[in-house]
Amino acid sequence: MIVVNTGKFSLITIAVGAVVMAFSHWVNVDYLYFASYTILQFIVLATAWNILGGYCGYVNFGSAAFFAMGAYSSVFMHKFFPVPIPVLIVIGALVSGIAGLGMGYLTLRLRGSFFAIATLALAVVLQTLVVNWDFVGGSRGAYIIRPETLELPGGIEINYIEYLFFLMLSLAVFAIITARTIERxxxxxxxxxxxxxxxxxxxxxxxxxRVKLIATTISGAFMGMAGAPFPYYIGYLQPSSAFGLEYAVNSIAMPMIGGTTSWIGPLVGAILLGSAQQYATVTISSAVNLLIVGLMLVGFVIIAPNGIVGLVQERLRKWRQP
Amino acid sequence: MTALLHVDNISKRFGGFVALDGIDLEVQPGERLGLIGPNGSGKSTLVNCICGTLQNENGSVQFEGQPLDGLAAHQRTHRGLARSFQLPRPFHSMNLVDNLRVPLLYTVHSRLGPLRSAGDLDSRCLELLEMVGLAAKAKQMPRDLTQVEMRKLELARAVGAEPKLLIADESMAGLSHSEIDDILKLLMRLNERGITIIMIEHIMSAVMSFSQRLAVLVSGKKVADGKPEDVVRDPEVVRAYLGQ
Known part of the structure; x- marks a missing residue:
């Protein structure tokens, strides 16, 4: 097996990210940016979930809560003191990271399904809190008018969705490098x-x-980062969309389908499921999304309990030693 | 000479059941102590209280003159107290080398500071595997091992933490005679290297040939402590084992 050290791996991942960015810029279709942004966001969420769920074996059903905390801290800052999105991402990471640490401290004495239930409860509590918090829009939701373009220093104007796409791509690259570094x-x-x-x-x-608390903090922080640019992407943020079932379900299903023991599993799962969902949204209807996830999850649990990565590894092993 | 381990009047209850009732125990540096007792007499509970897996309600445990009370299990391992489990608990998703890497990374590292390079770590893991005769299986997974190999891995992992005191909790249960001899030789070699050993065992021939001193627990109380040949003749011990 070829072993690539962390430095080289980071360079390769960044290079792949740059190629994706260059290709998208060359194609330059708004829809492509919109669709790919969602997939990239799921790569970050799935990778983040996997740091706690896959590496440590603690199933978190509350991914939506951490994602929403990132999104709502952006809404809060937008109203309170507007700052550029990269700063919002850092704020989202801090808020959700601290929440992850707190949640870990309160719930990590629980094992197995009890931990999972506790994380689900956290999502419900937070959603109730946000619904009743008027400053960030309460149950009415909050509008964030996304500018058409972003002016870079030097007078170059770029499409705002391309900018968001670039940010999410960078986050995905960062998340993958972090996960791979931790693994080794x-x-x-x-x-x-x-x-x-x-x-x-x-x-x-x-x-x-202590090790588990590090995992909940890193995992939570990445989910918050994924959520921070979301209000700018969606334009109108309401509690039911930020705390949506699809985030909790997808961030579990994607690593499970891809394989939970290495960084590549969530990546494969997110690309596969994310693309399938985007395809279904356009061709059939957006409501079919979760049905697809559910069916694929059931299928994979039966055919490949260790995910696609596990399946491939097993085939390789059999192929090497006939 | 001060004792390496000093257990002072510790008690542990599970609800209404008294598992340990005022146990005192001293272990001198370099000693080989056998700890025996019928099933349910509290041997494993005592080990768990010494190692921090359970916290005792009364009394205290001192190691090298320092109290261990309130310390978590990993902190006690860092101080030089290691144990093997009665039922082997390997890390299933790691191969044998990586199993041994864990105590080296987390205990030996933290004690000495990050002195070891990746190469040193690998060679130290292989050394440990060689010591227990598993070097040929270094890259295999725990599920590929036989019962006796699993127990050897368990001991190797405990030794990997470079302990001053090793507690071997029934590392021979269910093994054949030749396998028992294997493990006994291994424990003797470790003792010759200066590791103090407490052996918990049901197999009397093994305990008698290994121990310099024998302590007997019955229903959470220590009923005898002394030279093995005297202890097995002690009427109270005979009564506990054979009934009246």
């Missing part, structure tokens, strides 16, 4: 010991609580 590091080993056996991990000297 001491922290990655710690995460895997928690997934396998927490008691044995403690006995080997792994500070399990």
């Amino acid at each position: 590091s001491q922290l990655g080993f710690g995460f895997a010991t928690i997934r396998d056996d927490e008691m044995a991990a403690e006995a080997s000297g792994v500070p399990t609580l």
Whole structure:
């Protein structure tokens, strides 16, 4: 097997991102930006979910809450003190990261399905809070008028959706590099010991609580980053769309379908499911989305419980040792 | 000489059931102690209280003169207390080398600072595997191992944390005679290297040949502690094992 070190991997990933950006700029179709933005957003969400769910084995049903916290912190800042979107992404990361740390501290003593239920409860509590918070629009929702273009220093004007696309692409690249780096590091080993056996991990000297808190914080922060530009993308943000079921379901389904043990699983799953959903939205109807996810999830759980990556690895192993 | 491990009057209850009732125990540096007792007598609970998996309600545990009370299990491992589990608990998703990498990364690293390069780490993992005779299976997964190999892996992982005191919790249950001899030799070699060992075991021949001293637990109480040959003749021990 070819082992690529972290530095090289980062350069390759950034290069791939640059190629995608250049290609999109060359095609320059607004719809393509809109559709790809959603897929990229799911790459970030799925990768973030996988850091806690895949690496550590703690299933988080509350992804929508972290995503919405990122989105609503942008709405808040938009009304309170407007700043550029990259700054909003940092703010979203901070808010959701801190929320992740807090949630972890409160719920990580729970295991298995109890942890999953607690995260679901968090989403419900937060949604109720936002619905009743008038400043960010309450249940009415909040309008954010997206400018047509963005003026760069030097007088160059670029399409605003292209700008959003670029930001989300950068985030996806950043998320993938982070996940891959963690996988190969001491922290990655710690995460895997928690997934396998927490008691044995403690006995080997792994500070399990601290390691789990690091996972919830990083995972939450990335979900917040994915949510921060969302109000600018969608234009009108209401609680039911920010806390939508599709975020919680997709961020679980995508890594599961792709494979949860490595960075490539969520990427494959997000591209596959995300594209299928975009295709269905255009050709059939947008309501078919979750049906597709559900059917694919059921199918993959039966055919390939370790996801596409697991399936491929297994085939390779059989092929190498006949 | 101060004791390496000093257990002072510890008690543990599970609801109304008293699992440990005022246990005192001392272990000297370099000693080989056998800990025996009928099923349900509290041996594993005692180990769990010493290692921090459970927290005792009364009394205290001291290691090298320092109290361990309130410390989490991983902190005690960092101080030099390692254990193997009664039922092997390998990290299923990692191959054998990576299984041993965990205590090296998390315990030895944190104790010495990041002194080891990746190459050092690899060679140290292989050394540990060689010690238990599993070097040929370095890249295999725990599920490919036999029962005795699994127990050897369990011991190797505990030794990987470079402990001063090793607690081997029934590492021989269910093994054949030759396999038991394998594990015994391994434990003796570790002891010769200066690791103090507490062995918890049901197999009397193994306990008698290994231990310099024997302690007996019955219903959460320590009923005997002394030279193995004296302890097995102790009327109270005989009564506990054979009934009246």
